[in-house]
Amino acid sequence: MSSSPKKLSRRALIGGAAGATVALPLLHEGVPHQGVHDQLAQAAGPGHGSGHLPGGSHRGSAHSGAVGRVDPRVNGFDPQEILRDFDSGRVSREGTRTVREFEIVAEDKEIEVAPGVKYAAWTYNGRVPGPTLRAREGELVRITFVNGSSHPHTMHFHGIHPARMDGVPQTRPGNVEPGRSFTYEFEAEPFGVHLYHCHTSPLADHIAKGLYGAFIVDPAQGRADADELVMVMSGFDTNFDRANEVYVVNGVAFAYHDEPVRVKRGELVRIYLVNILEFDLLNSFHLHANFFDYYPTGTKLEPRDFTDTVILGQGERGILEVRFPFAGEFMFHAHVSEFADLGWMGFFEVT
Numbered sequence: 001m002s003s004s005p006k007k008l009s010r011r012a013l014i015g016g017a018a019g020a021t022v023a024l025p026l027l028h029e030g031v032p033h034q035g036v037h038d039q040l041a042q043a044a045g046p047g048h049g050s051g052h053l054p055g056g057s058h059r060g061s062a063h064s065g066a067v068g069r070v071d072p073r074v075n076g077f078d079p080q081e082i083l084r085d086f087d088s089g090r091v092s093r094e095g096t097r098t099v100r101e102f103e104i105v106a107e108d109k110e111i112e113v114a115p116g117v118k119y120a121a122w123t124y125n126g127r128v129p130g131p132t133l134r135a136r137e138g139e140l141v142r143i144t145f146v147n148g149s150s151h152p153h154t155m156h157f158h159g160i161h162p163a164r165m166d167g168v169p170q171t172r173p174g175n176v177e178p179g180r181s182f183t184y185e186f187e188a189e190p191f192g193v194h195l196y197h198c199h200t201s202p203l204a205d206h207i208a209k210g211l212y213g214a215f216i217v218d219p220a221q222g223r224a225d226a227d228e229l230v231m232v233m234s235g236f237d238t239n240f241d242r243a244n245e246v247y248v249v250n251g252v253a254f255a256y257h258d259e260p261v262r263v264k265r266g267e268l269v270r271i272y273l274v275n276i277l278e279f280d281l282l283n284s285f286h287l288h289a290n291f292f293d294y295y296p297t298g299t300k301l302e303p304r305d306f307t308d309t310v311i312l313g314q315g316e317r318g319i320l321e322v323r324f325p326f327a328g329e330f331m332f333h334a335h336v337s338e339f340a341d342l343g344w345m346g347f348f349e350v351t
């Protein structure tokens with residue numbers, strides 16, 4: 001298929017990147033990681049001490065890529081806030097049923113995915129990942145999707161619903177063109193941790209550009225009280241070679257390395273983990289010095305595993321439950337070491 005829109009958009013993106021403060025020709029293959037880190041360091045520019053963590057961090061430089069940090073005000077979203085930001089929608093009743101209404105707007109937006117590394121993203125509501133949408137099983141979910149982007153998009157939800165609500169271009173209503181909108185409506189089922197993403201072709205590009213988010217369906221009876229966190233794992237192909245140069249949790253490389261996730265000792269911590277990484281077959285989550293219960297897709301109430309590492313293919317997700325018996329700082333990262341070096345690494349700070 002001679003997809004001229006794709007070529008045009010690629011050219012536009014590259015042109016846009018060249019006009020931005022930083023256009024990084026990062027190479028995934030063939031460039032030693034130190035080279036990548038040097039480029040990250042250069043990209044951070046003067047005022048960012050190479051190899052030094054900001055704020056007098058006592059953890060030391062576990063990786064040489066941490067130079068400066070991304071100011072959440074530049075992006076308009078903050079990975080620290082995304083962690084515990086659950087959007088339960090506008091609630092109303094229709095007959096005996098609870099309805100949750102959401103509005104999602106697709107927009108083109110340049111974001112900073114690592115210190116000094118700009119990326120021409122496509123976003124849901126101006127952030128990557130998009131909002132974490134949350135409902136209870138059996139409720140009616142109504143999402144008004146407005147396409148404010150310059151490209152056609154959809155919202156495809158994982159879950160059980162009619163074909164018309166599946167958000168794929170091949171079935172009606174098909175793509176939502178720029179300036180148009182569509183309202184997706186379906187029952188929230190089954191309970192678990194799911195996701196949504198754009199399903200427009202070329203699919204890998206529409207996902208990799210940033211159009212994805214978590215979708216949580218709570219069981220009717222609820223879950224035990226916990227400190228709940230959402231972590232969406234993804235990456236960015238900053239030089240359009242269909243391989244990632246930057247790996248992230250909740251949109252920004254090293255976000256939880258530079259500012260750890262604060263949790264309380266002995267308290268139940270529940271992590272809704274989603275893998276929507278493109279171009280790499282597998283991603284993983286490894287927690288140091290602790291073990292967690294793992295519920296694949298969150299669709300059963302009994303854990304399948306008691307472990308410290310889970311491997312997730314693209315679109316896979318699950319719930320992790322952990323209580324930290326010791327205070328201190330505990331690392332977590334992709335056990336694919338390359339991903340950890342390139343941004344997918346952080347700490348829990350247990351107090």
Ligand SMILES: [Cu+2]
Binds near residue numbers: 153154200
């Ligand atoms: Cu799209």
